[in-house]
Amino acid sequence: MAQMTMIQAITDALRCELKDDENVLVFGEDVGVNGGVFRATEGLQNEFGEDRVFDTPLAESGIGGLAVGLSLTGYRPVPEIQFFGFVFEVMDSISGQLARYRYRTGNTFNMPVTIRSPFGGGVHTPEMHSDSLEGLMAQQPGLKVVIPSTPYDAKGLLISSIRDNDPVIFLEHLKLYRSVKGEVPEESYTIPLGKADVKREGKDLSIFAYGLMVHESLKAAEELEKEGYSVEVVDLRTVQPLDIETIIASVEKTNRAIVVQEAQKQAGIAANVVAEITERAILSLEAPVLRVAAPDTIYPFPQAENIWLPNYKDILETAKKVLTF
Amino acid sequence: MGEKLKKQFDPAATLQEVESKFEMFQILNEEGKIVNEDAVPDLSDEELVELMTRMVFTRILDQRSISLNRQGRLGFYAPTAGQEASQLASHFALEKDDWILPGYRDVPQIVFHGLPLWKAFLFSRGHFVGNQIPEGVNVLPPQIIIGAQYVQAAGVALGIKKRGTADVAITYTGDGGSSQGDFYEGINFAGAFKAPAIFIVQNNQFAISTPRDVQTSAKTIAQKGIAAGIPSVLVDGMDPLAVYVATRDARERAVKGEGPSLIETMCYRYGPHTMSGDDPTRYRTTDIDNEWAAKDPIVRFRIYLEGKGLWDEQKETEVIERAKEEIKAAIKKADETPKQKVTDLISNMYEEKPYNLQEQYEIFEAKESK
Numbered sequence: 001m002a003q004m005t006m007i008q009a010i011t012d013a014l015r016c017e018l019k020d021d022e023n024v025l026v027f028g029e030d031v032g033v034n035g036g037v038f039r040a041t042e043g044l045q046n047e048f049g050e051d052r053v054f055d056t057p058l059a060e061s062g063i064g065g066l067a068v069g070l071s072l073t074g075y076r077p078v079p080e081i082q083f084f085g086f087v088f089e090v091m092d093s094i095s096g097q098l099a100r101y102r103y104r105t106g107n108t109f110n111m112p113v114t115i116r117s118p119f120g121g122g123v124h125t126p127e128m129h130s131d132s133l134e135g136l137m138a139q140q141p142g143l144k145v146v147i148p149s150t151p152y153d154a155k156g157l158l159i160s161s162i163r164d165n166d167p168v169i170f171l172e173h174l175k176l177y178r179s180v181k182g183e184v185p186e187e188s189y190t191i192p193l194g195k196a197d198v199k200r201e202g203k204d205l206s207i208f209a210y211g212l213m214v215h216e217s218l219k220a221a222e223e224l225e226k227e228g229y230s231v232e233v234v235d236l237r238t239v240q241p242l243d244i245e246t247i248i249a250s251v252e253k254t255n256r257a258i259v260v261q262e263a264q265k266q267a268g269i270a271a272n273v274v275a276e277i278t279e280r281a282i283l284s285l286e287a288p289v290l291r292v293a294a295p296d297t298i299y300p301f302p303q304a305e306n307i308w309l310p311n312y313k314d315i316l317e318t319a320k321k322v323l324t325f
Numbered sequence: 326m327g328e329k330l331k332k333q334f335d336p337a338a339t340l341q342e343v344e345s346k347f348e349m350f351q352i353l354n355e356e357g358k359i360v361n362e363d364a365v366p367d368l369s370d371e372e373l374v375e376l377m378t379r380m381v382f383t384r385i386l387d388q389r390s391i392s393l394n395r396q397g398r399l400g401f402y403a404p405t406a407g408q409e410a411s412q413l414a415s416h417f418a419l420e421k422d423d424w425i426l427p428g429y430r431d432v433p434q435i436v437f438h439g440l441p442l443w444k445a446f447l448f449s450r451g452h453f454v455g456n457q458i459p460e461g462v463n464v465l466p467p468q469i470i471i472g473a474q475y476v477q478a479a480g481v482a483l484g485i486k487k488r489g490t491a492d493v494a495i496t497y498t499g500d501g502g503s504s505q506g507d508f509y510e511g512i513n514f515a516g517a518f519k520a521p522a523i524f525i526v527q528n529n530q531f532a533i534s535t536p537r538d539v540q541t542s543a544k545t546i547a548q549k550g551i552a553a554g555i556p557s558v559l560v561d562g563m564d565p566l567a568v569y570v571a572t573r574d575a576r577e578r579a580v581k582g583e584g585p586s587l588i589e590t591m592c593y594r595y596g597p598h599t600m601s602g603d604d605p606t607r608y609r610t611t612d613i614d615n616e617w618a619a620k621d622p623i624v625r626f627r628i629y630l631e632g633k634g635l636w637d638e639q640k641e642t643e644v645i646e647r648a649k650e651e652i653k654a655a656i657k658k659a660d661e662t663p664k665q666k667v668t669d670l671i672s673n674m675y676e677e678k679p680y681n682l683q684e685q686y687e688i689f690e691a692k693e694s695k
Contacts, residue, residue, distance in 0.1 A: 025487075051487060057517050062476050062510035069480015072424070072465070073488060092507070096470050097477070104466055106453035107673040142674055165676045194679060241679030 009151035028080030064093020085128030099142030135268035156191030202232035265293035287325035357628025404596030410622035418572035475511025482520035501532025521579035550587030562590025593617035
């Protein structure tokens, strides 16, 4: 097995699917010759030609419309939105169109589209480049929302997303692109959507997290182990739909839980996980389920980023509250 | 400014020059006379009669739909009278495998492209079976979001180009729709990819109540295509021959690989915006209504065909009677369709139900079986 960064694993997944299915098309702003601003599509145009991997004019709504139209003619589009903060420009295509076509047409049309997009903070971008907007997407029935935290998961989840016959929003954390490496099989493989992964087993507390926060949670779990606590870290991987079985099984085992997200606290994924736990497992709980999240402001200007973003210390603090409740 | 500089750089003059090129293309004038002999299309007698038949059918369909709506037997309905040439003569230039991406007023075109009329009625009532398009009929359900169909048409057209078939994607919006960002993104993307698309703007003069002049400072909507680098034309949308020729030519260019075209059809809707409470007397005068009624597409085409000995009162009565029968049968078939259930809607969300919908399915299945 090869060691890969997350960005390499993503490119590899795209290559596997371009090779495997001639209907897969990869397109977006600067994804062709340039290989994408983060090089996620590096070399793919050379390998598969301009017909399969191509640049578009600079307009996100147009890119969304292309994805809808290409699906209607039997293609399996994998468009890139250059930064997920630009999603507001393509909201109609996503929420008004892609998410609704199967429903609108009484289950007669597929929209097998995977929208890939980088998101997430900690890399000092200008405004609208770092926001965590998965909560907005998860609010929209008809979509699936996938957020990998490791290179291995990224490849398997992206291949599953592309093969899925419903639209998937596939969000790639900017800070994870090159900061984590891992073993990734060279051959094609899938990881089912809607399945969480227990990244670390424990019996005193469950931490539910996704994206970059999985790594902060693992760091916090190590610290807590030194203090004698056995902490389970569950990587949600798909934030819509949730893997309710794994979440509830973990809570029933540990009886205590916290939910960690990089996004602002209001509404969002963590609130949904807490709601599901209280609806389904309240009698298993020894303590309230608390959240670790960013404050409810607009994503901060870069100089305030490090204080604003949740980190392992915030997780430790909240975990202890729950462990000692 | 010096003479030379002025020649090189006079944006006001450039605009004037561009706008002066967009004269309205007409073949058959409002008196039913050919005014552009060279442009008369090579349509057979049967084809001319068929086009007239469709326009008359659609006028009756409009009248019946309005009355069915008033009786509470139809739901959402956007009247079409006045736009028959714009809708049906553009459609007449298409081939069977071409794709139609309609706006919500463009039901006649998708019906004549193969969507059964009873399904169109179910769409109006808000029943999902109305949007289950039969296999091999390349139409989409009418789009509700203004302009969204334009960007999708670029995508369908690009798909057609990649498949290498000799088909086109045609899409319709209105004068109001041409103000949307998606209008420009759609024509620009299709242009950039040289995709076989035809973009029609049915300029019926009012976007609900807002007059065309409020939409844009551009003298014509057709000229907006110039900015995207695509051939564009302004036609008399009350003239079936002009609309047909403009669409036929756009289609020919598209299948030859010359990319998309934009067609502005100058027309008018006689009725309200929709049957959901719009009152045109709030924003239109009887004078304007009368001015456009005098340009009626069916009246002028009738005169033209009668002059050729292809049409008469008896023929028209036959078409009207047949239309009424077909409409009656279609309403009956729509009535016979089982009511939709929440469990149907839950099943239509994803290929496989996630846990939340599975649970909700069971809840509603129990409720609905009571």
